[in-house]
Amino acid sequence: MIPLDRLDQITERFEYLEARMAEGSGDIAELAREYAELRPVVERIAAYRKLLSDIEAAEAMLDDPEMAELARAELEELRARRPELEEALQRALLPRDAADRRPAMIEIRPGTGGEEAALFAGDLLRMYQRYAEARGWGFDIVELQESELGGVREAVAQVTGENVFARLKYESGVHRVQRVPETESGGRIHTSAATVAVLPKAEAVDIEIDPGDIRVDTMRASGAGGQHVNTTDSAVRITHEPTGIVVTSSEKSQHRNREIAMEVLRARLYDIERRRAAEERSADRAAQVGTGDRSERIRTYNFPQGRMTDHRINLTLYKLGEVMSGDLDDVIDALTADAQARQLAEMT
Numbered sequence: 001m002i003p004l005d006r007l008d009q010i011t012e013r014f015e016y017l018e019a020r021m022a023e024g025s026g027d028i029a030e031l032a033r034e035y036a037e038l039r040p041v042v043e044r045i046a047a048y049r050k051l052l053s054d055i056e057a058a059e060a061m062l063d064d065p066e067m068a069e070l071a072r073a074e075l076e077e078l079r080a081r082r083p084e085l086e087e088a089l090q091r092a093l094l095p096r097d098a099a100d101r102r103p104a105m106i107e108i109r110p111g112t113g114g115e116e117a118a119l120f121a122g123d124l125l126r127m128y129q130r131y132a133e134a135r136g137w138g139f140d141i142v143e144l145q146e147s148e149l150g151g152v153r154e155a156v157a158q159v160t161g162e163n164v165f166a167r168l169k170y171e172s173g174v175h176r177v178q179r180v181p182e183t184e185s186g187g188r189i190h191t192s193a194a195t196v197a198v199l200p201k202a203e204a205v206d207i208e209i210d211p212g213d214i215r216v217d218t219m220r221a222s223g224a225g226g227q228h229v230n231t232t233d234s235a236v237r238i239t240h241e242p243t244g245i246v247v248t249s250s251e252k253s254q255h256r257n258r259e260i261a262m263e264v265l266r267a268r269l270y271d272i273e274r275r276r277a278a279e280e281r282s283a284d285r286a287a288q289v290g291t292g293d294r295s296e297r298i299r300t301y302n303f304p305q306g307r308m309t310d311h312r313i314n315l316t317l318y319k320l321g322e323v324m325s326g327d328l329d330d331v332i333d334a335l336t337a338d339a340q341a342r343q344l345a346e347m348t
Contacts, residue, residue: 017034100169107155115181134327167332173196174196207266214241217236317331
């Protein structure tokens, strides 16, 4: 049973925001953001309240001999709809991750598999770039180290847009590929892997970094003959002494490299804080979907069979070409629904 007083509070807050926006008072952008978040919830509340009202009216009609048969049929239909509406409303009322609205940093690195792993890491980078483009997000590659054959040794991209982290946060982990490598002349299928980490972008107000805790080194950018090779000491490496985190950026501008490296460092430190808080809240966190554990094998891309399998929810899609072209909504929607179901089960 959903507490009706809680629904009243949400509706009253929505009406208050609506009135403030009509007056033009306060921080309009912040009011509009909260208003937009509450609107689908309030619409579900209205539908649920109407259902309850219709049930009550039909029950009252049972006392009328002339209307009783019609009322019984209507009640059966209304009561059958109630569980579905209640579950949809409960999902809408689930507490949201505070980081869901934030932009995200995606870090991709090859795992086991040598040059083939680097080529697969490049495929993943392009997959996420196409997904971002399809959703109208910004996708800015801030660090790219390429291999000799055009693969990726390391890539860091910043993704900006609406609810970016909410959509991408389940991508963290080990992605495994099974295919015949371009470097394989015998036609044998190889298995290799790449690691993906998705971090919510942190602002300076979220994480305060003591200048005394970091060491900044400049160096000459290098690579496999790509655009990041230059002859000046513009690349920046920042080492965070307390955690041992090392971040590099190899763009042409040393000033911009320092900004990028600090953004990535801040995101990593913010992620550490979020993980620590999550572990304190949930003893069984490691068993949940979307833990972001980079050692966890989350997905297999099997090219000979044209399938993609997400092992966390046992989902298999036989449309690997579309997935690699950035069509990720089916798997992300399924992961989101599974995570919400787990939250509902825990609350129950």
